[in-house]
Amino acid sequence: MRIDIITVLPQLIESPFQHSILKRAIEKGLVEVNLINLRDYSANKQKSVDDYAFGGGAGMVMSIEPIANCINFLKSQRSYDEIIYTSPDGKPFNQKMANHLSTFNNIIILCGHYKGVDERVREHFITKEISIGDYVLSGGELAAAVICDSIIRIIPGAISDETSALTDSFQDNLLAPPVYTRPADYNGWKVPDILLSGHEKNIEEWRHEQSLERTKKRRPDL
Numbered sequence: 416m417r418i419d420i421i422t423v424l425p426q427l428i429e430s431p432f433q434h435s436i437l438k439r440a441i442e443k444g445l446v447e448v449n450l451i452n453l454r455d456y457s458a459n460k461q462k463s464v465d466d467y468a469f470g471g472g473a474g475m476v477m478s479i480e481p482i483a484n485c486i487n488f489l490k491s492q493r494s495y496d497e498i499i500y501t502s503p504d505g506k507p508f509n510q511k512m513a514n515h516l517s518t519f520n521n522i523i524i525l526c527g528h529y530k531g532v533d534e535r536v537r538e539h540f541i542t543k544e545i546s547i548g549d550y551v552l553s554g555g556e557l558a559a560a561v562i563c564d565s566i567i568r569i570i571p572g573a574i575s576d577e578t579s580a581l582t583d584s585f586q587d588n589l590l591a592p593p594v595y596t597r598p599a600d601y602n603g604w605k606v607p608d609i610l611l612s613g614h615e616k617n618i619e620e621w622r623h624e625q626s627l628e629r630t631k632k633r634r635p636d637l
């Protein structure tokens with residue numbers, strides 16, 4: 416899989432790809448992530464990528480020209496399954512969308528900034544708009560990082576214990592059960608006996624019950 420992230424702040428999202436699961440997935444060649452500086456596609460001397468809004472009002476708008484130059488160049492190199500724009504008014508992101516995106520070969524993520532992007536970019540280039548929640552971030556970079564993390568970690572081979580990603584919360588619309596590690600007794604706070612029993616089938620059943628209970632209590636909407 417190849418993910419091209421178009422951003423005015425490439426340094427802001429370098430770090431998530433340099434650690435842990437994402438780093439290893441890149442090293443193993445499971446995914447290639449390219450951080451593309453939008454300013455490199457600006458035709459003017461100042462390398463500007465935004466301008467005042469027609470009709471007035473506070474805040475700058477991301478211009479269509481550098482974005483069009485960048486996306487057209489990328490599209491001339493390969494075909495893309497999806498061109499995503501991160502924005503608070505996009506479709507709310509969830510595990511099902513992450514699962515679907517993780518099956519693609521090539522995607523572009525355009526990180527929104529300022530007051531947003533010239534509407535013509537959304538009309539003519541963007542194929543999917545994603546919000547990571549009902550709150551406003553300073554820019555789309557952190558949203559892009561969240562989206563990438565959730566899709567890369569479920570690419571087969573990204574997590575060494577393959578079954579681990581499948582037992583995550585939300586994978587079956589259930590929250591994950593509680594987990595414990597040593598010591599089995601911490602100042603009298605004990606780990607449930609069943610987990611120490613070694614009886615795999617009973618443990619599996621207990622975990623499933625706990626998942627159901629937790630989901631009912633915390634996220635009945637699921």
Ligand code: ADE
Pocket residue numbers: 501502503527545546547548549550551552553554555558
């Ligand atoms: N950009 C700013 N806020 C955002 C959000 N909640 N989701 C995605 N992109 C954003």
